[in-house]
Amino acid sequence: MSRNEGTIDRVLRIILGLVLLSLVFVGPATPWGWLGVVSLVTGLIGFCPLYAVFGFRTCPLSKTP
Known part of the structure; x- marks a missing residue:
């Protein structure tokens, strides 16, 4: 599995993952906020x-040389 995302x-x-996850805990508790996990993991x-x-x-x- 090689990287395919730039910096x-x-x-x-x-950032998007953290914002979406914060919606689950701080803002309106909707299940859509859990999509932030996917964004966060792929970013990491x-x-x-x-x-x-x-x-x-x-x-x-x-x-490559």
């Missing part, structure tokens, strides 16, 4: 399964 993408996913590990399925990458390709 900016990962940071945005982590740097891999998005949907990106892999569609062949999309925001991570720059590593240069």
Whole structure:
């Protein structure tokens, strides 16, 4: 499993995940806030399964000698 998310993408996913999770505990307690777990986990590990399925990458390709 190689990374397919760039730095900016990962940071945005982590922020979005934390905001959505905060809705569960602080704001209106709706089940939609639990979607923040998916965003948070994919941001932390740097891999998005949907990106892999569609062949999309925001991570720059590593240069191999």
